[in-house]
Amino acid sequence: MAKIRPLRAWRYNRELSSSIGSLTSPLFDVISQKQRDALYENPYNSIHLSVPLHGETPQDAHETIAKWKADGIIKQDPLPGIYVYYQHFSLPGSNKDYVRKGFVSFIEATDWGQPDSDILRHENTMPHSVSDRVEVLRATELNVSPTHGLYFDPSFELEAYMDESMLNPIYETEDYQGVRDVLSVIHDKEVIQKFIDKLGKERVILADGHHRLEGSIIYRKELASKGNHTGKEGYNYHLMYLTNGEADDLRILPTHRLISGLENFDKAEFFKKLEPNFIIKPLENPNDVTEIILGKPWAFGLLFGDEAYKVRLKPEVIDHIEWNFPDVIKKLDLTVMHYFILEKGLGILGKDQRKSTNISFERNFANCLTKTIKGEAQFAIITQDINMETVKKVCYSGHTLPQKSTYFYPKVICGYLFGSIKNDEFELPLDPGF
Numbered sequence: 062m063a064k065i066r067p068l069r070a071w072r073y074n075r076e077l078s079s080s081i082g083s084l085t086s087p088l089f090d091v092i093s094q095k096q097r098d099a100l101y102e103n104p105y106n107s108i109h110l111s112v113p114l115h116g117e118t119p120q121d122a123h124e125t126i127a128k129w130k131a132d133g134i135i136k137q138d139p140l141p142g143i144y145v146y147y148q149h150f151s152l153p154g155s156n157k158d159y160v161r162k163g164f165v166s167f168i169e170a171t172d173w174g175q176p177d178s179d180i181l182r183h184e185n186t187m188p189h190s191v192s193d194r195v196e197v198l199r200a201t202e203l204n205v206s207p208t209h210g211l212y213f214d215p216s217f218e219l220e221a222y223m224d225e226s227m228l229n230p231i232y233e234t235e236d237y238q239g240v241r242d243v244l245s246v247i248h249d250k251e252v253i254q255k256f257i258d259k260l261g262k263e264r265v266i267l268a269d270g271h272h273r274l275e276g277s278i279i280y281r282k283e284l285a286s287k288g289n290h291t292g293k294e295g296y297n298y299h300l301m302y303l304t305n306g307e308a309d310d311l312r313i314l315p316t317h318r319l320i321s322g323l324e325n326f327d328k329a330e331f332f333k334k335l336e337p338n339f340i341i342k343p344l345e346n347p348n349d350v351t352e353i354i355l356g357k358p359w360a361f362g363l364l365f366g367d368e369a370y371k372v373r374l375k376p377e378v379i380d381h382i383e384w385n386f387p388d389v390i391k392k393l394d395l396t397v398m399h400y401f402i403l404e405k406g407l408g409i410l411g412k413d414q415r416k417s418t419n420i421s422f423e424r425n426f427a428n429c430l431t432k433t434i435k436g437e438a439q440f441a442i443i444t445q446d447i448n449m450e451t452v453k454k455v456c457y458s459g460h461t462l463p464q465k466s467t468y469f470y471p472k473v474i475c476g477y478l479f480g481s482i483k484n485d486e487f488e489l490p491l492d493p494g495f
Contacts, residue, residue, distance in 0.1 A: 063179045063212070063260045064169040066298065067141035067253050069489070070478035071203070074136050077105060082234035085242075085476035086111060088206055088270075096237065105134055107476030110205045119200035126201050135479065141489045142246040143253050144478055145226045146302055148471050149241040152312065161311060161471070162223055163304035164247075164256065165207050167480060167487075168265070170277040170299040180210065180265045180274070181456040183467065185415075194276030195283075202483045204277075204300035206475035208270025211306035212263040213453075219259055220305070222252050232477055240471040244478070266306065266456050268469040274299055295487030300480035302473050306449055313449065314468040317429050318398070318442040319421045323407065326439055328365060334406045338381070339372040347430055350443050359397045362443030364433045374401060384411060389454050394445060395463040402442060415464055422465050 073084055086092065086100050086108040100108040109125055129135045144165040151158060171179045198204075226245040233243045247253060267274055277299040284296045304311060335341060344350060347369035350362030359374035374397050382391050382400050390396055403409045409417050421438075423429050429441040447466055455462050481487055 063263050063265045065166045065257055065260045065301075065303070066168075067143050067489070068167050068300070068480050069138045069141050069486070070144060070165075071130075071135045071137050071481060071486075072478050073105070073476075074133055077134065078232070081232045081476070082236075085234060085236060085474045087237055088472055088475060091472055105129070107205065110201070110203070110479070111475045119196045122197060123200040126203055137481070137486060138246075139490075140248050141253075142248045143256050145223045145245045145247060146473075146477070147223075147227060147243045148473075149243070150238070150471050152470075159310040159312065161304055162220055162308065163302050164219070164223060165300065165302050165478065165480075166256070167298040168210065168260075168301045168303070169297055170274065170281050172278050172282070173267075173274075178264075180267055182267050182271055182274075183452055183456050183462045184271050184464065185461050190272040191275045191279065194273050195279050198276050198280050198482075199283075202295070202481060204273075204480040204482065206270075206273075207300045207302040207473055207480070208274050209268040209469060209473055210265040210301045210303050211268050211311070212260055212265055212303055213306045214259065214263075215307045217305065217307070219256060222247065222255065236471075236474045238471050242474055242477070260303070265301075265303065266452065268304075268467070269472070270301075274301075295482035295484050298482060298487070306453070311449060312470045313446050313452070314424060314470045315444045315446040316465045316468050317423050317426065317444055318403075319423050319429060319432060319438040320407070320419055320440050320442065321421065321438045322419050323439055328440075331406055335372060335402070338378045338401050338405065339374055342371045342373075344369040344371055351426055354443065354445060356445075359394055360445070361394075361398060361402070362441075364430055364441040364443065365439075366434050366436075372402075387458060387460065389458050390460050390462075393451070393455075393463065393466075394447070395466050398442060398444065399463055424468050 072078065073081065077084060083103060084106050086106055087096060088111070092112060097108060097112060100106045110122060146163050146165055148161045149158065169179065173180050173182050226247045227243060230243050230245045233241065235241050281296050284294070332341065344353060347364055347367060350364070350369050350371070353371050354360040354362055357373060361372050363370040363372055379392060382396070384391070384400060386396065399411060399414060403414055403420070404411050409419065414420060423432070423441070426443065429443065432438045433441050452462070452467065
């Protein structure tokens, strides 16, 4: 089962840490160009490690890290610890104050391609993105930002120790999402052992960071193949933020689809192709789409400028899906969308959809509406969120969800801490026995 261990994190020096909010950054796969441009102006912002400037190479990142270490910009904590990380947030339309509770540690980067893997994925990856992550890891030997994994403990055994740690926070900032991020650390050996023992009984589902984790897996195999492999080297591990999948504060938001650039697209002809499979209903107010489709299986919203429609699959045609998927995948909302709308309605074959330039992704409903009204997209497909039980069923089945099925909110930020897998920095002092 999952093997975790504490780490001696690299963190900004005391002087810089007093303004830690100016040093944090969004993850590499969600940051906008506008955000990048603003953050690059600070020479010590973590963006320089996570998303180097255009034209910079992994070797440049290596040199930046070496200089920051030599100049004392970042320093390694003297004692190993489990770093507790809480994210306080709210959601539109809800009065509830959410707190996602978790901790950051190293976890063994076991190969998820094996049936007995300790870490299960729910998405496929794109090879070019994985190769980029491997190159950076090979050059820097540093995990710049933690991926996000889920363990499942209905007894919530670890939360009491995390709550106690939070009485003495190291950092507290408000990030680009409007989320309040708080970090603390646990050094107590007996408490750390409780975390190790608890996760030792668990299989972890990866929520976010598939490309980064696969990069670690490939890098581990690369070095292990060179001989003298013991399994204890730093390259065997990967930095991960672990949260309890049983918590009510775990939110999965939908990802909508924007369709653009289709040649000779004809809306009337498109609807003719949908009619045999869907019940189609025009809506008076586009802003009502998300509420109208909420909770209804195989229901989607379609936005054409200021016109909106609800489309819902006729139950009797669900078995018409010809893709060779098990029922746990075939009956997902997004499988229905990819098959009946994108392939049968638009003619974009399933095997071509991942690389299609006609399909883009947008998580904000208002942005979908704005882009269709402005003509920046031909139309938008509004989807629903997916629940945790569905994610678990798919992962345990050994299959993966359709592309961009989940958006675990909020995203982890980069810059609070970095995890080195260089052996002399990875090893713990005086062998505490972990």
